[in-house]
Amino acid sequence: MASVREAALARRSWPEVTDAAPGDDELRDLLEAAGRVADHASLAPWRVIAVRGDARARVGRALAAAAGAEGAAAEKLAAKPLRAPLLLAIVACTRPHPKVPEWEQDAAAAGVAHLLSLLLDEAGWGVMWRTGPLTRHPLVADAHHLAPGEHLLGWLYVGGRPERVRPERRVGPDVAQRFSSLA
Template identity: 40%
Template sequence: MDALDALINRVSAPRLIEPAPTAEQREHLFKAALRAPDHGQLRPWRFLTVEGDARHALGELFAEAIASKYPDADEETLTKARNMPLRAPLLILVIARIQEHPKVPAQEQVLAAGCAAHGILLAAYAQGIGAVWRTGELSYDQVVNSGLGLADNEQVIGYLYLGTPQRDLRVSPPVNVDEYVSGWVGKAQG
């Protein structure tokens, strides 16, 4: 698959089954991530892989976080949290590592980590691997962050779920570029 095809046609694959990406495919995923734009070459990211029984441990951590935030959460809600990591054979947690820098603000570092995550998604699509980027309140939860061993300068920016698509990928509808692009001709007059 050529690069433009991956960039233009990539879609999320929310229903994923075994097998997970191979070691060779993972190498390509992470090499693509490491090519993200990176002002100052700070490498303001790191990745955690979660698979096998570790997915159950992550599910327990999610349930703990929900129970901590919502003491009245019912068993159905806690079970749903426990099952979240079981939706794919491999999860890659993308973590932004914010560093003090005189020329690279925190927001730019988070954006760079987001570009690294997008690189993984594009490389997955190019290799025929199904992938979807999920966030939600557990991405920003202190109980989860602590359980993952995140430092004070780190934050989860997404959970990438990867595996074999359970069904054929949908075809993304065409988008009219003109609806999102315009020319600027100078300072607005107020």
């Protein structure tokens, strides 16, 4: 078993995946671990929606409508969710709390998404976190049946890893430029 550090260093985004995808039981098992992120007041301010089959096309149509796209541009935008057999919509479920501001609840939901992407990667799945300017559009929210106080953070596109394609290892940021210390 790899260490957490090894798993983080090995993680890559997989922009192309095969039609294989994890089932709901495997996803629930991985979410049990991902849901253990730091979460002030144990609010669990997140949920994950598995988007499969025709639901991906409905999300694509919502993206095209939200963009006001027509013709070929609408078709191209509507096809984006079809690039993977499974989209995991990451939803932040924020609510008023005297000690936990909304941004902190969003951070907990984003932590679940990141940890879930690491766990999926470690389990052998190809994963890529996708967002964009339409992520929080009301038509896109409606396509996901989001409730008041919920907003989409993006999607984990998940599928099998193709044998012939292996993404290059991404060079990490220059830590010396991003770390400082106060005494």
